[in-house]
Amino acid sequence: MAGGHRLLLENARQVVLVCARGERFLTRDALRSLEVLEGASLVVGTDGFIKAIGPADAIQKQFSEETFEERIDCSGKCILPGLVDAHTHPVWAGERVHEFAMKLAGATYMDIHQAGGGINFTVERTRQASEEELYSSFQQRLGCMMRAGTTLVECKSGYGLNLETELKMLRVIERARQELDIGISATYCGAHSVPKGKTASEAADDIIKNHLPRLKELGRNGEIHVDNIDVFCEKGVFDLDSTRRILQSGKDIGLQINFHGDELHPMKAAELGVELGAQAISHLEEVSDEGIAAMASARCSAVLLPTTAYMLR
Numbered sequence: 001m002a003g004g005h006r007l008l009l010e011n012a013r014q015v016v017l018v019c020a021r022g023e024r025f026l027t028r029d030a031l032r033s034l035e036v037l038e039g040a041s042l043v044v045g046t047d048g049f050i051k052a053i054g055p056a057d058a059i060q061k062q063f064s065e066e067t068f069e070e071r072i073d074c075s076g077k078c079i080l081p082g083l084v085d086a087h088t089h090p091v092w093a094g095e096r097v098h099e100f101a102m103k104l105a106g107a108t109y110m111d112i113h114q115a116g117g118g119i120n121f122t123v124e125r126t127r128q129a130s131e132e133e134l135y136s137s138f139q140q141r142l143g144c145m146m147r148a149g150t151t152l153v154e155c156k157s158g159y160g161l162n163l164e165t166e167l168k169m170l171r172v173i174e175r176a177r178q179e180l181d182i183g184i185s186a187t188y189c190g191a192h193s194v195p196k197g198k199t200a201s202e203a204a205d206d207i208i209k210n211h212l213p214r215l216k217e218l219g220r221n222g223e224i225h226v227d228n229i230d231v232f233c234e235k236g237v238f239d240l241d242s243t244r245r246i247l248q249s250g251k252d253i254g255l256q257i258n259f260h261g262d263e264l265h266p267m268k269a270a271e272l273g274v275e276l277g278a279q280a281i282s283h284l285e286e287v288s289d290e291g292i293a294a295m296a297s298a299r300c301s302a303v304l305l306p307t308t309a310y311m312l313r
């Protein structure tokens with residue numbers, strides 16, 4: 001029976017599939033031979049999902065009775081999957097340009113952080129900003145990402161630290177998920193820094209006793225959707241024990257573990273991530289050989305962020 005579809009991309013010179021046999025991702029030598037179809041077409045259904053990909057003549061035959069809201073002639077063109085940005089902190093207020101002068105004068109990222117700058121500076125400005133202001137700048141940042149080809153972006157909270165501002169950030173992320181044409185994976189990062197006046201252990205207790213139960217409740221009511229939990233596991237920020245407690249509690253309410261580890265100091269964060277069943281660990285400049293081996297066998301993704309090593313140093 002004939003049906004309606006959203007889009008037919010016809011006769012592309014190439015369609016890059018990346019994976020040929022339903023793998024979630026490729027690793028090592030397999031990355032050298034991406035699956036590419038020559039002279040192919042692609043059908044997108046009304047739900048936005050790809051319904052068929054194949055040789056142009058076979059697709060034409062298979063869908064000859066069907067209708068499309070739009071058809072695009074892709075002769076001479078290449079169809080690529082959208083880019084996935086796996087680590088962003090895109091909801092924030094305030095500028096930290098003045099910190100570059102401190103860095104040029106020799107201060108490290110952690111010197112500035114410990115003096116109340118860095119993340120803490122952004123936390124102050126983000127607490128003061130209205131939800132509307134945060135949404136407006138976030139929307140512009142997402143627009144830039146979309147123009148550069150990103151179709152799925154992981155978005156972290158983490159410039160609130162207190163429950164009120166963390167929820168404000170997560171509502172902003174939720175609104176973008178509803179209103180904008182980009183996929184969003186939302187990450188609660190309330191343990192991005194230890195709030196003033198608390199120890200790491202006290203901050204972990206607050207997150208476990210107050211933040212996570214509220215996230216669970218709001219998720220159940222459908223008010224926000226949070227996919228992942230993150231902690232900045234770092235010397236002088238969250239130690240291994242507090243990180244473990246927070247991540248495990250997040251996992252217990254159904255969040256996937258995706259956290260900052262082994263960035264500035266070796267912390268054995270990779271080993272911890274594997275023990276807890278993390279989906280991904282970011283940064284990893286100081287990861288141990290054992291941590292790399294453990295992540296490889298657990299198929300835990302490493303999110304490498306080479307430019308932060310220059311920007312944050």
Ligand SMILES: N=CN[C@@H](CCC(=O)O)C(=O)O
Nearest residue numbers: 089118119122232260263308
């Ligand atoms: N390393 C910690 N977190 C961020 C930077 C946050 C900030 O400095 O505002 C990162 O992933 O790069």
